[in-house]
Amino acid sequence: MTSEPELPPGLVGGASARPGVTYRLLRRIWRFAAWLLRARLELEGAEHLPRDSRGRPAGRWIAAVVPHRAWIDPFVPWILLPERPRFTFFGDARTMARSPLRRFIVRRLGGVIPIPAARDPQTVAIHLAAAADALDAGSVFMLMPETGPASAPGAIRRLGGGLAYVALRSGVPVVPLVLGGNDELYFGRRVILRVLAPLDPFALAGLRDDAPRPAPGSSAERAAAHRLTAAFAASVAADVADVHVRSMPPEGMTKRGRFLTTLFR
Numbered sequence: 001m002t003s004e005p006e007l008p009p010g011l012v013g014g015a016s017a018r019p020g021v022t023y024r025l026l027r028r029i030w031r032f033a034a035w036l037l038r039a040r041l042e043l044e045g046a047e048h049l050p051r052d053s054r055g056r057p058a059g060r061w062i063a064a065v066v067p068h069r070a071w072i073d074p075f076v077p078w079i080l081l082p083e084r085p086r087f088t089f090f091g092d093a094r095t096m097a098r099s100p101l102r103r104f105i106v107r108r109l110g111g112v113i114p115i116p117a118a119r120d121p122q123t124v125a126i127h128l129a130a131a132a133d134a135l136d137a138g139s140v141f142m143l144m145p146e147t148g149p150a151s152a153p154g155a156i157r158r159l160g161g162g163l164a165y166v167a168l169r170s171g172v173p174v175v176p177l178v179l180g181g182n183d184e185l186y187f188g189r190r191v192i193l194r195v196l197a198p199l200d201p202f203a204l205a206g207l208r209d210d211a212p213r214p215a216p217g218s219s220a221e222r223a224a225a226h227r228l229t230a231a232f233a234a235s236v237a238a239d240v241a242d243v244h245v246r247s248m249p250p251e252g253m254t255k256r257g258r259f260l261t262t263l264f265r
Contacts, residue, residue, distance in 0.1 A: 008114070008116075009113075009114060009115070009116055009123040009126045009127060009130075010113070010114075010126050010127075010129075010130050011088075011111075011112070011113055011115065011130035011133055011134065012106055012107060012109075012110060012111075012112040012113070013107065013109065013110020013111055014110060014111075014137075015111065015130075015133040015134045015136070015137035015139060016086070016087065016110075016111065016137050016138075016139065017059045017084065017085035017086060017138030017139045018084065018085075018086065018136055019083050019084055019086040020086075020110065021110075022105070022108040022109050022110075023083075023086055023109060023110075023111070024083065025110065026077065026105070027078055027083060029198070030075045031079050032078050032158050034075075035077060037187055037188075037189075037257075037260065038187050038188040039072075039097060039187065039189055039191060040188065040190040040191065041076060041079060041080055041189070041191050042190065042191070042192045042193070043080045043081075043195070044192060044194040044195065044243075045122060045191070045194050045195035045196060045197075046195060046196045048175065048195045048196060049081065049082070049175070049195055050173060050175065050198060051080065054222070055085065057081075057085060058085070059085030059135075059137075059138035059139050059140050060136075060138055060139075060140075060165060060172050061135075061136050061140055061141075061172050061173045061174070061175050061198065062141050062142075062143070062163065062167055062170075062172060062173070062174045062175065063077060063081075063087065063140050063141065063142040063143070063175055063177050064143065064144075064145055064163055064174055064175065064176050064177065064232070065077060065142060065143070065144045065177045065179060066145065066146060066156045066176065066177070066178060066179070066236055066240060067146060067151065067155070067156045067157065067240060068144035068146050068157075068179075068183075069150070069179075069182045069183050070176055070182045070183070070185055070261060071263065071264040072182060072185065072191070073144060073179060073182055074087075074089060074091070074142065074144075076179060076182070076191055076193050077136070077142065077177055079192060079227065080193050081140075081193075081195075085138055085139050086111060086139055086140070087111065087139065087140050087141075087142045088111040088112070088113065088131075088134035088135075088139045088140065088141050088142065089111065089112045089113070089142055089249065090113045090115065090127075090131070090141065090142065090143040090162070091112065091113075091114065091144075092115055096142055109213075111133070111134065111139060113127060113130045113131065115127070116240075120254075122134055124165075127162070128165060128166060128169060131168075131170070132169065132170060133168050135172055141161060141166065141172075143162060145159045145160055145162060145163035145229075146158065146159055146160070147159065147160040147233075153183045153244050154240060154241040154244035154245065155237070155240060155241065156233060156236065156237070156240055159229045159232065159233055161225050161229065162203075163228075163229065163232065164205070164222045164224070164225035164226075164228040164229050164232075165221075166221065167201035167204075167228060168202075168205060168213070168214070168221060168224055168225060168228065169216060170201075171201060171202070171213075172201070173198035173199060173200065173201070174198065174199045174201055174204070174232065175195065175196065175197075175198045175199070176195075176196040176199070176232070176235070176236045176239070177193060177194070177195055177196075178191055178192075178193070178194040178195075178196060178236060178239045178240055178241030178243050179192070179194075179243070180192040180194070180240075180242075180244045180245075180246060180247035181243075181244075181247030181248075183244070183254070184258065184261055184262075185258070185260035185261040186255040186256055186257045186258045186260060186261075187257040187260070188256075188258050189249075189260075190247050190249070191247065192243050192246060192247045194239055194243050196225075196235075196236065196239060199232065199235065201228060202225070204228040204231040204232055204235075205224040205225070205227045205228040205231070206224070206227045206231075207224060219242070242258040
């Protein structure tokens with residue numbers, strides 16, 4: 001059996017906060033696609049987005065998108081949030097490399113960190129270094145931290161460790177981006193993106209401001225990562241449930257085009 005092609009681990013393209021031509025073009029294409037699908041995209045909590053001293057959108061933060069349920073999930077923040085600073089995307093290497101066209105687009109887009117399907121501890125350091133480069137360049141690091149089997153609508157799945165380790169080693173704020181309406185797609189679907197207040201990663205991990213930071217790879221870092229993950233899950237649970245309820249269609253509504261849910265699986 002032939003294995004699916006994958007992109008190698010590490011940052012594809014250079015790290016930058018500035019959106020390139022391909023990034024801007026694709027963002028406009030996704031906006032047009034949302035219009036064709038009559039998607040009702042709504043942004044809540046924009047006042048929580050990090051800004052610099054001049055009030056302009058700032059980079060160097062982690063966009064933690066939950067819950068992850070459909071192919072549209074990374075495109076909703078890409079469409080609704082400011083174009084600059086740009087996102088750096090952390091995603092599945094097989095999905096990105098499934099066709100020659102996808103591989104071409106990913107390489108042109110840049111700012112992408114593929115996650116190989118095989119679990120290899122040696123690639124963890126590559127991923128963390130790539131995330132650090134992206135954040136140091138001033139971009140926004142987007143990831144979807146859930147893992148494992150699907151959860152019931154209105155709840156999140158188990159969280160992997162990637163969010164915690166990137167946050168602890170970089171020290172940058174974690175901004176939860178909560179999605180509602182992405183569990184089932186159809187024409188005219190209401191999809192809500194709620195931006196929650198930035199979270200301090202060390203406070204999430206139960207570390208005092210004056211406490212020494214755990215050494216990379218140490219048992220203390222693993223314990224801090226577990227605490228951070230649990231605290232993050234607890235902090236978003238109520239909003240995940242609320243946004244799901246608010247995005248539900250009126251009772252008896254005809255849902256045309258439900259094939260959109262699995263369009264790119």
